[in-house]
Amino acid sequence: QQPVQSPQAVILREGEDAVINCSSSKALYSVHWYRQKHGEAPVFLMILLKGGEQKGHEKISASFNEKKQQSSLYLTASQLSYSGTYFCGTGAPADSWGKLQFGAGTQVVVTP
């Protein structure tokens, strides 16, 4: 079963912050985050492996609450280049090791 992402879309002005959530009904051992620009391949941002772990990539960071089976992606002081669709991918012990199920995506539009 695929993880659920929210919100579906968000519009930001440059410099504003946003949070994207990813929730799974399964126990997870990993959460990945990717960004895809229109017509291009998804690009890996970061992977989280432990409960409560946080990671950062530029001004983008994420957390993973293993107990709640949830992850959040934080876009801080957004830049125009942050526009795109963000996908979380989840790895679950119930699935084959290495397989990721992706959420439906959150479209982010950053305006000047």
Added chain:
Amino acid sequence: NAGVMQNPRHLVRRRGQEARLRCSPMKGHSHVYWYRQLPEEGLKFMVYLQKENIIDESGMPKERFSAEFPKEGPSILRIQQVVRGDSAAYFCASSPAASVAGYTFGSGTRLTVV
């Protein structure tokens, strides 16, 4: 160090024809994954392969679709007797080891069935 190479980038097939999509993983990567993406939708898992082995094909339709990753050469996703509903972008991704590293995606093959 070339990334994941997919070809062709665009493929047009008439209904009933066969489509062959190729994927060469990054050097040093032994795990290959295929995903299908419809316009404005997410990535749907199809199949996970290692060299000469299908690890998980739970996302593959039972009929007309097959995948392989031979000892030599690229991974192939084969769709026989294509129908309009097969039109989509097909992405291949690779990783050096299961789950501990992020996927590297190819640029995708956009299949259009006319």
